[in-house]
Amino acid sequence: MIAFVYAGQGSQRVGMGKDFYEEFPGFARVFDHAPVEFDLKTLCFEGPEEKLSQTRYTQPCMAAFAVGVTSLLAQEGIRPQAAAGLSLGEYSALHAAGVFSQGTAISTVAFRGKVMEEAAAGLECGMTAVLGLDREKLQTACDGASELGVVQICNYNCPGQLVIGGERAAVDRAGELAKELGAKRCMPLKVSGPFHTRLMKPAGDALAAYFRTLDFGPMEFPVYFNCKGGPIEAGETIPALLERQVQSSVYWEDTIRRMEADGIDTVVEIGPGKALSGFFKKTAPAIKTYHIDTAADFHSVVSALKGETA
Template structure:
C-alpha cells in the first residue's frame, strides 16, 4: 500500500465538526486545545456549536478546519500511521504541511487565521463571485474567461476534476463567462456561496500580507513530500514553501493534476481528512478505482479507516 493524506478545504465546514473526536480522543483534545490557545476567538464553541453563526466566514472557517485536521493527523501518528505523501485543497495545504512537519499545529492554525483575515480584507468592497462550471473542458472555459475579461477579472480558480471547474473574479465578468460557458456546452453553472474571489489575482493584497508575515515564520524541512496546489505536483528544488503559499492564495488550485500525480507516484489509497467527501469524489472522477478513498470526519470514521489501513498492512 502507498498512502496519501488529502485535507479538505473551505466549504465543507459545519457546526458540530470535531465534537465527538474531542470527546473520544485525548490526543485530538490536546492538539485542539493547543491550537485554541493561539486564537482570538473561542475555537471549541465555534466548531462544536457555532452560537454566533460565524463558522462560514473565512476568517473563522480556516483555523477551525486546520485545528480539526491537526487533531486527526495526531491521532493517526499515535496509531503509527504516516502517509507517503500529503496534499490539501486550498487551506488544506497548511494541514498537509503540518502533517509533513513543516509547521506545528499551533503555527499552522495561527497562519491560517492570519490568512483568513487577509483574504477577508482583500475581498472588502468587491462585487465578486465564484461559479462552478460543469462538463466543459479547460480550454473552452479559458476562452470564455478571456472573452468575459473585458468586463473585469475572471479566472479559472479551481481545477477540481474532469467536468468540474470553478471560475471566480468580479461579478459582472463571472456572470458573463458563465453565460458564454453555457453557450459553449457547459451542462450547468452553479454560483457558489463564498465571501470573496479566492485563488484569483484579486487576492494579491492577501498574498502580499502573507509574504510579510512569512518573514517571521520558521518553516522546517519536509519529512514527507507535499504536492502543492499551484503546481499540481511536488515542489522543485528552486521553489520555496513561503513563495508557493504566497502564490497559492492568488492563483489556481490544480487539484485534478495533484490527483493524477499521486496516481503516477503509485499511491493506491488516500485518506480524506475533514468534513464531507468532496475530495474523494474528485479522486473517483479523476482516476476511477485506481485509488481507494477512506474518509475521516467522525470518531467512528477514524476507527473504520484505521482498521482498513491495518488490514492492508497486516
C-alpha cells in the first residue's frame, strides 16, 4: 500500500518547481493560475529567500508545488491508498484525497498562512527542536517552565526529535530544563510564530469561519490527521480537525506508527527536502521511502513504482 506524504513549512527553497515548470505543461498551469495575490512563480523560482520564508507566502507556494506534482503522478496512473501532510501539507493530502480542488487547496492554504502570520504578530515567541529526550520528560520540562508563559510540545516528529514552541522566555526555560533532564541538544528554530500551540487560537477561529464558505468533497481514501495521528472517526469533521490542527500538537510519529499498523509499506514524500522520509526511517524503517523534490526525482520515482507493480 502506498501513501503520499507532503512536506511542511521550513523545507521551502528558492528554485523549487522551476524544472517541473519547464518540463511539464500541466505543472506550469498550476503555477500560472494559482489563486493568490502575488507572483507565485517568480517568488518560487527567483526568491528572495526572505520573502519565500514568510508564512503567508511559504504556504501557498508549497501547496502549489504539491498539487502540481500530485497531478503529474495521477497522469502516470500513480495514486495513493492513503495520505498525510505535515502541518500545511495536510491540505495537500486532502487535495490528493479529493476533498479540495487544486485552486481551493492553494487559496485555503494562502488564507491559513495569512491568519497564522497575523496571530503571531507582536508576540515574543520561539520554537526549539529538542533531541534525545522522550515526550514524558519534555512535558515535565514544559510544565516546569509554564510560569513564564505558554510553552507546549508542538511537534512529535519521531523518536528522540520533538519541538517545543510558545512564548520565548518559557520556551528558553523549558529548553534549559530539558537539558537537565537529559536532552542531547536543544536547537532554536528560525520561525515567525508559535505554531501548533494555543497561541494560534485566533488563526483557528478565523479558519473556522472561512471553512463555512467552502465545499468539502468526500474523501476517496484515508487521510491521517496531524492533531490525532490517525484517520477521521465517527462524529468528527474535517473542518473541526483543521481548526484544531493549527493550534495543537502535530503527532507525526503517531501518524507513522498508525500507517505502519494499517499496512502502508511505501511512502512517497512530495516537496522540497527529505525531512519526512527521515522521520519514517527513524520510526518505521521497514517502510520504503521515496521523495520527489526535482523533476529528476519524479522520473526515477515513477520508474521505480511502475517497476514494482509491473
